[in-house]
Amino acid sequence: MEIKSYLKNLELSKKEIKTYLACLELGESHIVPISQKVGIPRTTLVYILDGLKERGLIEIVPKRGRRLYLPLPPRTLVTLYKQRRDKMDEQLDSLQSALPELNRLYSLTPFQPKVRFFQGQDELRQLYEEMLQAPVNEIVYIGDVQEIEMSLGANYLKTWVRRRSDAQIKTRGIRIRSGEVDDPAYTQTREYNRNLRYAPEGFASPSNILIYADTVVVMTTAKESLGLAITSRDYATTMKAFFTEVWNGSSSK
Secondary structure, X not given: OOHHHHHHXXXXXHHHHHHHHHHHHHOOEOHHHHHHHHOOOHHHHHHHHHHHHHOOOEXXXXXXXXXXXXXXXXXXXXXXXXXXXXXXXXXXXXHHHXXXXXXXXXXXXXXXXXXXXXXXXHHHHHHHHHHHHOOOOEEEEEEOHHHHXXXXXXXXXXXHHHHHHHXXXXXXXXXXXXXXXXXXXXXXXXXXXXXXXEOOOOOOOOOEEEEXXXXXXXXXXXXXXXXXXXXXXXXXXXXXXXXXXHHHOOEOO
16 A cells, blocks of 8 residues: 555545645755745645644644754554544444444334345354344344254354354254254353244254344355345245244244
């Protein structure tokens, strides 16, 4: 990345970038040499230099009745980037705190059914991240753990399970016995806030189905790596009824 790109990322204008680079080249200087180098009138340049001082890139000191401009060491840019990153982290934390209220407002808007497609592991993981952000306290699903692991990645899925549990989102799952994985992360324990039953003998579900709020997610096998999210109150109600029927016919052992 060119140095100008780094400066642009700090939200410096083209004139500010040009002036700052000139100051680096000239070192300690009065305004006349800087103006001659950048080709900007002194009256305009004064405001630009004042702005660079406010950003912490130069110092302005009086000397014999004149202003002397001193560029600060380039490592200052690293400090500014770190400060910018810290500020972004704070803003992100604030946004996370505001999500429940934003979701509440979102739920009040006129409902519009929609269908979205997701392809590949990264986009399927995005689907799972959306579930953690949804204003719900339960997710129900019919699934094959082996297939889910292959689609999302075992490490990601285990981490997601922990984050779901920490977020106090419980699950009710109808699982396929042949697709079970011997791992504590997938067992029915209070630690993982999960209630399990096993589908009747002969029940087949190559695709994994998850239902939360008004959204139904259908995720195909890892071979196809396709996800479908249908947000529809009517369809979600239908699929919840379907889930309940299969749940009632399933075994807890």
